[in-house]
Amino acid sequence: MPEVRSALYELTVARTKEFVRQPEAVFWVFAFPILLALALGFAFREKPPETIPVGVVSGPDGARLLEALKTSPALRPRLYAEKEAREALRTGRISLLVEPGSPPTFRFDPTRPDSRPARLETNDALQRALGRRDLLTVQEKKVTEPGSRYIDFLIPGLLGMNLMGTGMWGVGFSIVTARNQKLLKRLIATPMRKSDFLLAQMLARVVFLVLEVVALIGFGWLVFGVAVHGSLLLFAFVCLLGALSFSGLGLLVAARPETIEGVSGLMNLVMMPMWLLSGVFFSAERFPDKLQPVIKALPLTALNDALRAIMTEARPLTFILPQIAILLAWGLVCFAIALRIFRWR
Numbered sequence: 001m002p003e004v005r006s007a008l009y010e011l012t013v014a015r016t017k018e019f020v021r022q023p024e025a026v027f028w029v030f031a032f033p034i035l036l037a038l039a040l041g042f043a044f045r046e047k048p049p050e051t052i053p054v055g056v057v058s059g060p061d062g063a064r065l066l067e068a069l070k071t072s073p074a075l076r077p078r079l080y081a082e083k084e085a086r087e088a089l090r091t092g093r094i095s096l097l098v099e100p101g102s103p104p105t106f107r108f109d110p111t112r113p114d115s116r117p118a119r120l121e122t123n124d125a126l127q128r129a130l131g132r133r134d135l136l137t138v139q140e141k142k143v144t145e146p147g148s149r150y151i152d153f154l155i156p157g158l159l160g161m162n163l164m165g166t167g168m169w170g171v172g173f174s175i176v177t178a179r180n181q182k183l184l185k186r187l188i189a190t191p192m193r194k195s196d197f198l199l200a201q202m203l204a205r206v207v208f209l210v211l212e213v214v215a216l217i218g219f220g221w222l223v224f225g226v227a228v229h230g231s232l233l234l235f236a237f238v239c240l241l242g243a244l245s246f247s248g249l250g251l252l253v254a255a256r257p258e259t260i261e262g263v264s265g266l267m268n269l270v271m272m273p274m275w276l277l278s279g280v281f282f283s284a285e286r287f288p289d290k291l292q293p294v295i296k297a298l299p300l301t302a303l304n305d306a307l308r309a310i311m312t313e314a315r316p317l318t319f320i321l322p323q324i325a326i327l328l329a330w331g332l333v334c335f336a337i338a339l340r341i342f343r344w345r
Contacts, residue, residue, distance in 0.1 A: 051073070051074060051075060051076035052074060052075055052076060052095050052096075052114055052117060052118045052121060053076045053078070053093065053094045053095055054069060054075050054076065054077045054078070054094055054095060054096050054097075054098065054118055054122055055077070055078055055079075055080045055085045055088050055089065055094040055096070055097045055098065056069065056077055056078070056079050056080065056085075056097075056098045056100075057079075057080060057081075057082050057085050057097065057098065057099045057100060058079050058080065058081055058082075059082075059100045060100060061100035061101075061104075062079055062100050063079070065098055065100055065104060065126065066078075066079050067129075068125055068126050068128075068129035069098070069122060069125050069126070071125055071128065071129065072121050072122075072124065072125040074117070074121045075118075075121050075122065075125060077098075078094070080097075082099075085097050086107075089107060089108070089109075092112070095108065095112060095114045095115055095118035096108040096115060096118040096119055096122055098122060104126065106119055106122065106123075149224075151220070151224045151226060152226055152311070152312050153283075153308065153312070154281065155216070155217070155220040155224075155226045155311070156304060156307035156308045156311050156312070157279060157280040157281060157304050157307075157308075158216065158280065159213065159216050159217070159239070159307060160242065160278070160280065160300055160303040160304040160307055161275070161280045161300070162212065162216065163209075163212075163239065163242045163243050163246060163303065164242075164246045164271065164274065164299075164300050164303070165271070166208075166212065166243075167242075167243050167244075167245075167246030167247045167249070167250055168246050168247075168249055168250035168253065168267055168270070168271065169250070169267060170247075170250070171247050171250035171251055171254065172250040172251075172253050172254035172263050172266075172267055173254075173260070173263065175251070175254040175255075176254050176257050176258070176259070176260060176262070176263040177260065179257075179258055179343075180258060180259060180260065198251050198335065198338060198339060198342065206240065206243060206244065209239060209240060209243050213236075213239050226311075227311075228310065228311050229310075229311060229312060229313070229314040230309070230310035230311060230313070230314040230315060230316075231310065231314075231316070231317075234310055234316075234317055234320075235307070235310045235311065238303070238306045238307060238310065238320070238323075238324070238327075239307075241324065241327050241328065241331070242299075242303040242306075242307075242327055244331050245299050245303075245327040245328070245330045245331035245334075246299065246331075247331075248330065248331040248332070248333075248334035248335040248338065249270065249299065249330060249331075249334045250267075251334065251335060251338035251342075252334040252335075252337055252338040253266045253267055253270060254338075255337075255338045255341045255342045255343065256341060256342075256343055273298070274298050274299070274300035274301070275300075277291070277294075277295045277298065277301070278295065278298050278300035278301040278304055279301060279304050279305070280300070280304065284301055296326075297326060299326060299327055299330040302322075302323040302324075302326035302327050302330075303323070303327060305320070305323050306320040306323040306324065306327075309323075
C-alpha cells in the first residue's frame with residue numbers, strides 16, 4: 001500500500017507541474033472563462049431595449065406612415081425608394097418593410113427572430129395613429145434585482161462549461177500526447193498500476209479546481225454582483241463532483257486514440273451536443289419535450305442545473321440529488337470503462 005500511494009502521489013505532482021508549464025492551458029482554464037463572462041455580461045447588461053429597424057417605401061402616403069411609426073419607441077423607421085427598400089429587406093438591414101396602400105402591405109421574413117415583434121409594433125403604431133385606444137392598461141415592472149438577471153443565469157453555465165472543458169481537454173490531451181510521444185510505453189516496465197496513472201490524471205485536475213472556481217465566481221461577484229446564495233459547502237461539493245465526472249469522461253475518450261487529431265475529433269463529438277443542449281447560454285427548456293429526457297441525462301445539464309439551484313435558488317442537498325446521481329454515474333461508469341479499455345501504446 002505505501003508503494004501504491006507513493007506512485008499515485010508522484011504521478012499527480014508530475015501532472016500538476018506539467019500543466020503549470022503550459023501557458024496556453026493556464027489561459028484557457030483561468031483567463032478565457034473570465035473574459036467570456038465579461039463580454040457577455042456587458043453585452044446583456046441593464047440598458048434600454050434596442051429599436052427595430054423598419055423601412056417605409058416612399059410614395060404618396062409614405063411620409064404619413066413614417067410619422068406614425070416614429071411615435072413608437074420600439075421602432076427605428078426610415079424612408080426608402082422602392083428598389084432600395086427591397087434590397088434593405090433582403091440583406092437584413094431592416095426587419096420589416098411597409099408599402100403604402102389601402103391597406104398598407106407588410107413585407108417581412110417570418111424566419112427572422114425580430115420579424116414578429118417588428119410586425120406587432122408596426123401594426124400597433126399605425127392603429128394608434130388612426131385613433132385606436134387600448135381598452136386595458138397594464139402595469140409593467142422590470143426585473144433587475146440580483147439573482148434574476150441574465151448574468152446570474154450565465155455565470156453557473158460558464159462555470160459548468162469550464163469544468164467540462166478543462167476536465168476533458170486537460171486529461172485527454174495529456175494522455176494522448178504522452179502516448180504519441182511514446183512516454184506511456186516506457187511506463188509499462190514500471191511497477192505502477194494502470195489505475196494509479198488514471199487516478200493521478202483525475203486528481204491533478206482537482207488541484208486547480210479551487211483556483212478555477214474562485215477566479216470565475218470571484219470575478220462575477222466583484223464585477224456583476226453575482227453571489228452564491230446557497231450552501232458554500234454544497235456548492236464546493238458539486239464543483240468537485242462535476243470536475244471528477246468530466247475527468248472520467250476525458251479518460252474514456254483518451255483511452256484509445258493515438259493522435260491529437262483523433263482525440264480532438266472525439267472530444268468535439270462528445271462536447272458539442274452539451275454545449276448546445278445543456279443550458280450554458282440559454283435554458284434547455286427551449287428544446288422540444290421529446291428531447292428533455294435525453295437532455296436531462298447529460299452530465300453538463302445535471303451540473304448546470306445543480307449549480308444554478310445552489311447559486312440562485314439556495315436549494316438544499318435533497319433538491320439536487322437527481323443531478324448528483326447523474327454526475328456520479330457518469331464519472332464512475334466512464335472511469336470503469338476507461339480502466340478496462342485503456343492502452344499504453
